[in-house]
Amino acid sequence: MNMKLETIETDVLVIGAGPAGSTAAKHAAMGGAEVLLVDKKSEIGTPKRCAEGVSKNGLEKLGIKPSHRWIAAEMDRVRLVSPSGIDVWLNQENVHLPETGYNLERKVFDKHMAMDAARAGSQIMVKTLAKELTLKDDYVLVKAESMGNHIEIKSKIVIGADGPESRVGRWAGLKSTSKPKNMESGVQFEMVGVELEDTRAVEFYFGSVAPGGYAWIFPKGDDIANVGLGIINSMTSKNAYHHLLDFVRECKATQKAVSVEFNVGGIPVGGPLNEFVTDNVMLVGDAAGQVNPLTGGGIISGMQAGLIAGEVAANAINEGNCSLENLKEYETRWVEENSLSFQKYLKAKEYLLSLSNEELDSIARAFQGSDFERIGPMELLGKLVKVSPKAMVKLGKIF
Numbered sequence: 103m104n105m106k107l108e109t110i111e112t113d114v115l116v117i118g119a120g121p122a123g124s125t126a127a128k129h130a131a132m133g134g135a136e137v138l139l140v141d142k143k144s145e146i147g148t149p150k151r152c153a154e155g156v157s158k159n160g161l162e163k164l165g166i167k168p169s170h171r172w173i174a175a176e177m178d179r180v181r182l183v184s185p186s187g188i189d190v191w192l193n194q195e196n197v198h199l200p201e202t203g204y205n206l207e208r209k210v211f212d213k214h215m216a217m218d219a220a221r222a223g224s225q226i227m228v229k230t231l232a233k234e235l236t237l238k239d240d241y242v243l244v245k246a247e248s249m250g251n252h253i254e255i256k257s258k259i260v261i262g263a264d265g266p267e268s269r270v271g272r273w274a275g276l277k278s279t280s281k282p283k284n285m286e287s288g289v290q291f292e293m294v295g296v297e298l299e300d301t302r303a304v305e306f307y308f309g310s311v312a313p314g315g316y317a318w319i320f321p322k323g324d325d326i327a328n329v330g331l332g333i334i335n336s337m338t339s340k341n342a343y344h345h346l347l348d349f350v351r352e353c354k355a356t357q358k359a360v361s362v363e364f365n366v367g368g369i370p371v372g373g374p375l376n377e378f379v380t381d382n383v384m385l386v387g388d389a390a391g392q393v394n395p396l397t398g399g400g401i402i403s404g405m406q407a408g409l410i411a412g413e414v415a416a417n418a419i420n421e422g423n424c425s426l427e428n429l430k431e432y433e434t435r436w437v438e439e440n441s442l443s444f445q446k447y448l449k450a451k452e453y454l455l456s457l458s459n460e461e462l463d464s465i466a467r468a469f470q471g472s473d474f475e476r477i478g479p480m481e482l483l484g485k486l487v488k489v490s491p492k493a494m495v496k497l498g499k500i501f
């Protein structure tokens with residue numbers, strides 16, 4: 103075999119061209135740094151491991167203009183379904199929905215975000231797998247395999263955006279391994295022939311259908327939808343795939359549907375790592391555990407992190423100081439912006455998971471047909487206390 107060893111030098115190396123990595127690369131390049139973005143995939147964004155839901159608000163705050171090329175469908179309604187099938191509808195008329203959004207075509211979206219990074223000046227190498235990382239005195243040495251060739255990349259900063267199974271953090275000495283109870287197993291079919299109640303509504307199914315998580319149907323236009331679920335393995339004797347098969351068989355909407363794609367992936371739902379920055383290295387996105395612990399959504403929060411990390415990296419390069427002390431600004435800014443809401447999401451999740459199928463049914467019954475705009479917080483809490491005073495203690499700590 104003909105193996106060449108090539109050494110590439112750059113200011114910032116971003117490992118992983120998901121939404122978080124491409125955003126970090128874009129903003130580091132915009133700040134004037136020389137940036138190389140690498141991904142082990144031959145085609146960025148493919149295969150997808152995602153239900154593809156994002157909030158419009160989140161994209162707007164990141165300054166990303168919506169494009170018909172990567173928006174599959176628009177969502178402005180939510181259907182919450184209890185274990186015995188009692189549904190509660192949330193829409194613009196009965197509640198202020200902060201998370202109306204899009205269902206993306208991630209395979210196009212991720213590529214588009216990488217293209218944005220390239221337009222800002224970043225170089226990109228696909229089919230390039232980072233295999234090893236060594237911290238040197240004032241740079242980082244990464245060994246990689248690119249298109250079958252062994253290469254070395256010397257960079258002043260590495261941004262680890264290598265997703266839920268991140269190795270960059272571990273290589274850099276950060277405590278980045280998720281406990282099994284904090285890692286959901288996500289599985290999903292993209293299906294055609296789904297008989298949706300409303301093509302503009304995302305659907306969530308709670309209870310023993312998906313122990314430790316929930317099941318979802320996210321429409322993608324016409325009769326197409328992502329149908330999936332996330333579970334915590336230790337909470338069930340069945341694996342996620344078999345839970346999904348049962349769900350698809352039993353759910354009215356999917357009984358006649360046919361799958362055209364199967365997606366599987368870990369979802370870190372334990373909240374962010376305690377530390378995601380060290381000398382010359384920063385972690386962003388799933389690699390840093392920056393996933394909403396309640397919903398499992400990590401696209402927007404990962405991109406927010408990427409934006410800050412990219413800016414901080416560019417400043418550090420301009421100042422010639424890539425030490426932890428200088429890069430720590432990224433962690434501080436991200437924590438300031440997100441830690442309070444993440445703590446609330448964690449509590450809300452704890453509350454949700456403490457409810458039995460019967461309690462979930464009672465809550466759905468209590469709220470079915472409600473006009474949430476007219477329900478004051480006290481009435482809302484009153485109804486929840488009635489269902490389960492014990493579980494309510496946990497929720498009480500949120501407020």
Ligand SMILES: Cc1cc2nc3c(=O)[nH]c(=O)nc-3n(C[C@H](O)[C@H](O)[C@H](O)COP(=O)(O)OP(=O)(O)OC[C@H]3O[C@@H](n4cnc5c(N)ncnc54)[C@H](O)[C@@H]3O)c2cc1C
Nearest residue numbers: 118120122142153154155232265288367387388399400401
């Ligand atoms: C089934 C499922 C459904 C989900 N649904 C939603 C949803 O609806 N909405 C939402 O917001 N979030 C959802 N998520 C979570 C969401 O997919 C992630 O939070 C998001 O993709 C994180 O982006 P990222 O850039 O951090 O990592 P990723 O998107 O995972 O990207 C990491 C990249 O790093 C590359 N990589 C990894 N290791 C290396 C290496 N050693 N060398 C080179 N490249 C490497 C990978 O190829 C990949 O491209 C879902 C997750 C799952 C599993």
